[in-house]
Amino acid sequence: IGHPEIFPLVFTTKTQEIFNCRVDEDVTEENCFKLIKKEDIIQDLKTRATISDFHPVKKVVLEYPGEELLVVFDPKFQYGQNFYFVASEEAKENLLKPPETAEEKEEKEEENREETLEVHAYKPPVHKPWVSLGSEKEVEEESVKDTVTKIKYMISRVRRKFGAPITFTDTNASHVKGSYVECTSYQDKTFSIKMLEKDVGIEMVPKVREASTQTKWTYPKNAATQYFPRQLSNEEKEESLSSEKLKEFLTSVHSRMEIALQQNEIMNAFFDDWKALAEDESSSGGKPDVYLKAYQSFTDLRYLKDRTISCICWHPTIYGIIAVSAREQLSYEEQVNLSDKSLLQQSVILCWSFFDPIHPQLIFECPEDVYCFQFSPGDPNIIAGGCINGQVVLWDISQHEEKLQNAKTVADGIKITAVNMVNASILNILQYIYMSPSLMQVQQNSTEPPLVRYCAVSSIQYSHKKPVTDIHWLPDYFEDNRTGATFENRAGICVQLVTCSPDCSILFWDIPATKLPEQPSSEKVKEEEIFYMLPDVPDTSKHLDLCWKPLIKINLCESDTNTEYGPVRISLRELHYHYKTSEKVQSLNTLEVPAKENPCTEMNTPSSKNLKVLESISTDFFVGTEDGEIVYSDWKMEIGSDSAKPVSQKHTQKYTIHTETINTLQRSPFFKDIILSVGGRSFAIWKEGVTNGPILQSSCSAGRNTAGHWSLTRPGVFFIGRDDGNIDIWDLLKKTHEPSHFQNISKSTITFISPWIASPKQHFLAVSDDLGVLHVLEICQTLSHPSRNEHANVLNYFEREVKYLK
Numbered sequence: 179i180g181h182p183e184i185f186p187l188v189f190t191t192k193t194q195e196i197f198n199c200r201v202d203e204d205v206t207e208e209n210c211f212k213l214i215k216k217e218d219i220i221q222d223l224k225t226r227a228t229i230s231d232f233h234p235v236k237k238v239v240l241e242y243p244g245e246e247l248l249v250v251f252d253p254k255f256q257y258g259q260n261f262y263f264v265a266s267e268e269a270k271e272n273l274l275k276p277p278e279t280a281e282e283k284e285e286k287e288e289e290n291r292e293e294t295l296e297v298h299a300y301k302p303p304v305h306k307p308w309v310s311l312g313s314e315k316e317v318e319e320e321s322v323k324d325t326v327t328k329i330k331y332m333i334s335r336v337r338r339k340f341g342a343p344i345t346f347t348d349t350n351a352s353h354v355k356g357s358y359v360e361c362t363s364y365q366d367k368t369f370s371i372k373m374l375e376k377d378v379g380i381e382m383v384p385k386v387r388e389a390s391t392q393t394k395w396t397y398p399k400n401a402a403t404q405y406f407p408r409q410l411s412n413e414e415k416e417e418s419l420s421s422e423k424l425k426e427f428l429t430s431v432h433s434r435m436e437i438a439l440q441q442n443e444i445m446n447a448f449f450d451d452w453k454a455l456a457e458d459e460s461s462s463g464g465k466p467d468v469y470l471k472a473y474q475s476f477t478d479l480r481y482l483k484d485r486t487i488s489c490i491c492w493h494p495t496i497y498g499i500i501a502v503s504a505r506e507q508l509s510y511e512e513q514v515n516l517s518d519k520s521l522l523q524q525s526v527i528l529c530w531s532f533f534d535p536i537h538p539q540l541i542f543e544c545p546e547d548v549y550c551f552q553f554s555p556g557d558p559n560i561i562a563g564g565c566i567n568g569q570v571v572l573w574d575i576s577q578h579e580e581k582l583q584n585a586k587t588v589a590d591g592i593k594i595t596a597v598n599m600v601n602a603s604i605l606n607i608l609q610y611i612y613m614s615p616s617l618m619q620v621q622q623n624s625t626e627p628p629l630v631r632y633c634a635v636s637s638i639q640y641s642h643k644k645p646v647t648d649i650h651w652l653p654d655y656f657e658d659n660r661t662g663a664t665f666e667n668r669a670g671i672c673v674q675l676v677t678c679s680p681d682c683s684i685l686f687w688d689i690p691a692t693k694l695p696e697q698p699s700s701e702k703v704k705e706e707e708i709f710y711m712l713p714d715v716p717d718t719s720k721h722l723d724l725c726w727k728p729l730i731k732i733n734l735c736e737s738d739t740n741t742e743y744g745p746v747r748i749s750l751r752e753l754h755y756h757y758k759t760s761e762k763v764q765s766l767n768t769l770e771v772p773a774k775e776n777p778c779t780e781m782n783t784p785s786s787k788n789l790k791v792l793e794s795i796s797t798d799f800f801v802g803t804e805d806g807e808i809v810y811s812d813w814k815m816e817i818g819s820d821s822a823k824p825v826s827q828k829h830t831q832k833y834t835i836h837t838e839t840i841n842t843l844q845r846s847p848f849f850k851d852i853i854l855s856v857g858g859r860s861f862a863i864w865k866e867g868v869t870n871g872p873i874l875q876s877s878c879s880a881g882r883n884t885a886g887h888w889s890l891t892r893p894g895v896f897f898i899g900r901d902d903g904n905i906d907i908w909d910l911l912k913k914t915h916e917p918s919h920f921q922n923i924s925k926s927t928i929t930f931i932s933p934w935i936a937s938p939k940q941h942f943l944a945v946s947d948d949l950g951v952l953h954v955l956e957i958c959q960t961l962s963h964p965s966r967n968e969h970a971n972v973l974n975y976f977e978r979e980v981k982y983l984k
């Protein structure tokens with residue numbers, strides 16, 4: 179047990195009587211020690227021999243150096259028997275006289291102290307005189323005394339103001355110079371205290387350096403793993419192949435498997451996610467070749483605060499003029515539900531110029547929030563828009579055309595230099611000065627942009643029942659009649675519109691001609707422009723106001739299955755506008771005042787009996803619905819056999835590709851039969867005439883695609899706006915499974931994208947976000963200039979994809 183000098187023994191009753199160590203009589207638990215002479219033990223060994231209880235330790239007893247041996251009573255059997263024998267003198271002394279503990283020593287010392295402590299009698303303290311040692315001088319030096327005479331103030335108040343409430347007023351920061359008010363703290367040198375001396379305790383410490391280390395410990399793992407496939411026996415294979423269950427399964431999934439193999443899903447199966455996670459997008463030090471450079475940004479705190487931009491349109495002929503419409507920041511379902519409710523905030527369309535990014539040039543008054551609008555291709559002074567309540571609105575800005583053309587001149591203060599006067603003819607300069615307003619009038623007009631009132635609104639009864647989500651002008655070389663037949667347009671002016679709405683209807687609108695009063699002579703017109711203000715509301719289409727009805731109404735529904743489609747975007751094959759744009763912006767070198775002719779005066783629509791029917795015009799159209807479906811149909815109607823009324827043809831094809839509302843449905847500017855659709859988390863490219871589905875479909879992205887637009891100069895490039903504020907730039911000649919480049923534009927959702935060609939060397943991309951900010955970006959040369967044979971290469975790519983589908 180750890181004590182080699184102790185040997186346990188069993189003492190029988192006889193042995194206990196011989197050596198006088200009987201239990202509970204001679205030895206007890208408190209008095210457990212018994213000294214036995216060595217001679218007595220040896221005598222007992224001789225007398226009883228092996229019967230003696232000391233026989234197991236006979237050798238130890240004979241070698242014991244002392245005269246007396248210590249036997250200890252063990253009532254608790256600590257060593258396994260009732261007694262144990264101590265075989266050394268040192269252990270015997272320790273047991274008989276154990277060493278004193280520290281506590282016992284302290285107790286003895288305290289007892290000795292108490293014995294030696296003397297008791298002294300109490301003596302009260304005696305008062306002694308105070309002896310100065312110089313401490314009072316130190317106290318006096320450290321004490322603070324007032325050396326400056328205190329100033330007394332008496333503050334009084336008028337008796338009637340006692341107990342009156344205290345009022346605070348607000349101060350407008352704009353009234354203060356710099357538009358900033360601040361009560362800053364300053365240092366008063368009159369009451370400053372200069373520190374001359376300071377007691378500071380300094381202690382020198384050794385230089386300390388911290389160092390640490392960490393032992394690299396890799397967790398244990400298997401060096402290699404071997405596995406083998408489970409194989410069926412020949413009997414099990416035959417049984418499985420001949421089973422009816424397997425045949426039924428293959429028959430049921432055959433068609434689905436065939437469709438899945440035919441679909442062209444854009445996906446990189448060998449994409450390394452871990453490698454892409456560690457890549458640094460900004461690893462390249464230089465500027466990338468593909469980028470969008472910020473050129474200008476527009477916003478308005480009055481009209482665009484807490485509103486989102488719904489549509490963007492560039493002016494077709496005037497450089498740097500861009501118009502935007504705004505609506506409430508509501509979801510699509512909320513817009514549909516609140517379409518018949520009036521809005522507290524004024525609904526307008528703002529028209530900005532590059533040369534004045536702060537103040538709008540024109541403000542179009544709207545009866546309700548405008549969801550979409552578009553300039554007329556024949557006359558850019560006529561604008562048509564679709565409201566959130568389903569009405570169609572017309573504006574005429576012909577009276578403000580000169581203001582838009584002179585936007586740069588107004589911003590620069592109308593400076594005509596000697597160089598310009600040499601290059602320009604004297605007649606043009608005089609004519610320009612005569613027609614232009616004075617500088618004072620320009621400054622007055624520039625502070626408050628003119629408000630353009632709408633000249634016509636469609637009838638509420640015959641308009642859409644839900645918001646107008648898309649609007650287009652029909653080309654100027656044909657027009658429709660009430661049966662949907664296409665006739666030639668001899669006037670050469672766009673006089674018809676097409677609109678769509680989620681109320682399952684597509685409406686064609688006609689602007690009939692009216693005989694306007696005779697125009698005064700040009701001299702009278704000039705005099706009136708100089709001395710009189712222009713009227714607020716032009717009478718261009720005054721006859722249409724509140725009585726304008728659609729020419730054709732198409733309901734997108736299938737009578738067989740009673741299925742309705744809610745169109746939000748429409749795309750017609752013939753919608754390829756060619757604006758009559760000037761090559762360059764009018765400068766002061768070629769000052770020409772445009773003729774004040776209104777194309778609406780020539781809208782004399784002849785009778786359809788004398789017009790030539792155009793059989794080559796396609797009446798088929800694509801529609802994107804609010805459920806993410808792509809519908810292909812025809813607007814042409816036929817006269818029914820049972821009745822003389824026109825009946826719509828039912829050749830509707832439906833494709834379900836997108837999971838959310840379609841926000842973009844646009845034909846390629848280079849291929850009339852190629853259409854881009856964007857909605858939800860994917861986009862698709864369609865080819866008209868291919869009924870198997872899209873020829874190109876993207877994989878589902880992490881975020882939502884909210885806008886899209888084809889490039890106007892490169893056939894294989896298009897832009898996709900996302901809900902995280904990024905613009906994805908897709909180049910089909912480089913990559914087809916992912917965007918070739920992306921760039922962050924805003925911290926909010928991208929709502930609309932619209933490119934514009936200002937000049938052969940300058941291309942712009944207008945991008946709006948959900949915060950009411952319009953970003954104008956300059957497109958780099960790589961994205962604006964097509965490569966050699968790009969048109970043919972993109973066409974071959976589309977043809978290959980069509981071949982794969984068949």
